[in-house]
Amino acid sequence: MKRPLFLFRLIYQFLLRVTSPFGVLLLRIRFHGLRNVPKKGPYILCCNHRSVIDPYMIAMAVPQHLYFMAKRELFTDHGPLASGFLHAMGAFPVQRDSADIQSLRSAEEILKRGDALAIFPQGRVVFDNTSFRPKAGAALIAARTGMPILPVSIWCKGAWRFGKRVTVRVGQMLPAQIFSGSEKSRKLLHESAKLLADRINHQLEEGHGF
Template identity: 30%
Template sequence: MFYWLLKHLVAGPIARRLFPTVVEGEKNIPDKGAVILASNHLSVIDSFLLPLVIKRRVNFLAKSEYFTGKGIKGALTRLFFTSTGMIPMDRSGGKASESSLRTGLEVLERKGCLGIYPEGTRSPDARLYRGRTGIARMVLEAETNVLVVPVVMVDTEKIMPIGAKRPKIGTQIGIKIGEPIDFSRYRGMHTNRFILRSVTDEIMSEIANMSEQVYADVYASKLRKAIPSS
């Protein structure tokens, strides 16, 4: 109930007024069943905007640092992220990352809607980068059939450019939602690294076809030392 009130009566209307948003293809998101929204990632604000403009509740995997802040500010940030469906994700690798993957699988096995950025981090220069295979592993390992819906955020980097401390109010953005992709033919093949790469590349190809971004066939994380990532 708190989530519904926050989304429909408070945050949603405010977000649309502050950042005029044109949404294309929302009907492509199934009303029920396990779904992954696989989106490009241009701005830290993407995780707030996408869940606020679509009907289904979306659980996004958000970096764990958002949930560990100190003091009143940290507590309010933690409350906001939790109440809007964000799930902490540890990106340090090893057992921590495995635990995050399991959390995502739990959402899917409840037939929920999970938001994922296959690139693994925010684009440092508005290009589209190579996808990480974690998304494919979730799709193929889940005990229920999972549809993947490609999503493209348009111009959201103009709201909060890297290094900016405040969003640019009034920036018009777009969200394009593509048709669902069914990978059921590969179910149970999550240990095959070639299949994982093939599925991931197909998802990224769909995102690239919907987007006007230049594609770079390298991992965005390789640029972290030069430009901070989200």
């Protein structure tokens, strides 16, 4: 998957940096652990999924362009303009609940050229505080590419709605060695996915606390 044109990457950064101060205030977002965010990639950012605006909240915390893996329906169900905009910003589709080889290759290309990949491993929005239970795709990509995972959590009390206080917490990077060999063993892959889940669930347990 090629990088978006320079113009679109410039638009991404311009819109994000101009709107971020207002977004933080209007959405009542508090960030913790921003010191853990690398200034540049490659790495895989993994986060639980609480609402449709999660990509925006995460992007505010990351200085570089994030390339989001997004469900295919966002590209097919909302018309060509929406699909074109998503592609222009660097998002790419994944077919959920299937072995989508093309999306896997796109993810690997993004990481190999030194960019940051963002994934919501749950595969869909979870509106309550149910424990984070990721699918194994993120751990598999980390194992195949030898890239670390940055665990991020989004927490609010109950279902998210506009005006509710939100905490975005960035944890310490999980080194690539943790996921090594998982692409060759279903057991290791399951253990790697569980380790990622445990880390993000631990962050979620902190709630709004410091």
